[in-house]
Amino acid sequence: MALISLVSHARFKERLECIQKDRCEYTLDEVDRKAHVAILSQEPSKADTVILMKSLSHSYPELPLNEALEKENKKLKVELKHSQTNMDLSQ
Numbered sequence: 001m002a003l004i005s006l007v008s009h010a011r012f013k014e015r016l017e018c019i020q021k022d023r024c025e026y027t028l029d030e031v032d033r034k035a036h037v038a039i040l041s042q043e044p045s046k047a048d049t050v051i052l053m054k055s056l057s058h059s060y061p062e063l064p065l066n067e068a069l070e071k072e073n074k075k076l077k078v079e080l081k082h083s084q085t086n087m088d089l090s091q
Contacts, residue, residue: 008039011079011083014083031055034051035052035055038052039052053065056068056069056072
């Protein structure tokens with residue numbers, strides 16, 4: 001499983017837990033939902049790639065795609081480490 005999939009799943013799980021504790025109603029907008037589906041896809045299609053590229057370009061409008069990927073990769077590694085630490089503490 002790709003690093004981005006693991007981190008995305010961990011993010012989603014953490015957000016879901018917060019939402020359940022909060023007891024308020026939340027929804028994903030269509031763009032976020034499509035990006036989430038693309039990230040979790042076992043065999044990403046060309047359309048999935050386009051969705052993720054658009055998402056990155058919106059998140060990092062001032063950076064070229066390769067730099068945006070590097071920046072997001074660093075963030076994902078930090079989040080993965082944080083999630084793993086939280087999982088270790090809860091066990």
